[in-house]
Amino acid sequence: MTTNSSEFASCQTSAPIDPKLAMGWMHTARFLTTAAQLHHLPPVDVPEIAFVGRSNAGKSTSINTLTQQKQLAFASKKPGRTQHINLFALGKQGVTDAVLADLPGYGYAAVSRSDKERWQRVMLNYLMQRESLSAVVLLCDPRLGLTELDEALLDAIRPRVEQGLKFLVLLTKADKLTRSEQAKILSITKLNAGGGEVRMFSALKKQGVDDVAQLLWHWCHPDGLKPATPAPAAPESAAPVDTPATPDTPAQ
Incomplete structure (x- = not known):
């Protein structure tokens, strides 16, 4: 995947902020809604x-680590169990200035x-059609590197990246690697990703947590702090859904 690296210059050159501000902002995450069909979002x-x-890449665990909440995103021990998109609102209670989507x-x-x-x-429908989508965080196991499916996803979002969509390749489970292995894989992934941001991350060792939180904060606040927006009304739902979709409600 190839893209102009200048598209990401703004997030790389943004003035640093206090990590506590970014982490505090991430900690405001709360469940918004869940949907098996895109038009329900x-x-x-x-x-x-x-x-x-990919399943078992540490997606839900990473979300929980970044938000400092143990059970915000459902982390199943059975890969492939979740078939819903779960949305989480960020911002002071009653207002929302960003949304996280767990696919x-x-x-x-x-x-x-x-x-x-x-x-x-x-x-694919979500990544191509969701108007509010402004950034994608692709999580992968650094021991496997970017797989064919990961590269296919990056190719799929290329048109939107060229229009300004930001993306981050988050190499999870970094604690499984030595420092030299991390440096090597980080370099290789940056070349293969073809732009965007690449970070090492470990939920266990808390490696990269502050850095990623600050990056996401800058992406959502390009002009610095500004008044938040009232939270959107969510469809009636009690909690994130982790049970398989039934044939009566296929995801479209």
């Missing part, structure tokens, strides 16, 4: 950051072909 007029990645994991071999195809439609 509420429209929002604030930046929306999508977390995507279903992909690439798990033990699910049916029809499920895989349905999840692919969900993600």
Whole structure:
């Protein structure tokens, strides 16, 4: 994937902020809604950051670590279980200045072909059509590197990247690697990603947590602090859904 690196200069040259500000902002995350079908997602007029990645890449764990909440995003021990998009609002209670989207994991071999195809439609439609989407965080296991599915996803969002969509490749489970291995994989991933940001991350060791929180804060506040927007009305729902979608409610 190739893109102009100047598109990301603004986030690289933004004035540094107090990590406590960014981490405090991330900690305001709260459940907004869940949906198995895209048209059930509420429209929002604030930046929306999508977390995507293969099953078992550490997506939900990373969200929970960044928000300092143990059970905000459901982390299942059974890969491929979640088939819904879960939205989380960020900002002071009652107002929202950004939204996090936790998308279903992909690439798990033990699910049916029809499920895989349905999840692919969900993600592609979301990534191509969601108007409020302003950034994508692609999580991957550095021991595997960018897989064919990861590269296909980066290729799919290329048109939107060229229009200003930001993306971050987050190499999770960095604690499984030595420092020299991390440096090597970081360099290789930067070349293969073709632009954007690349970070090492460890939920266990808290490596990269402050750095990523600050990056996301800058992406959502390009002009610095400004008044937040009233939170959008969410469809009636009690909690993030982690059970498989039924044939009666296929994700489109």
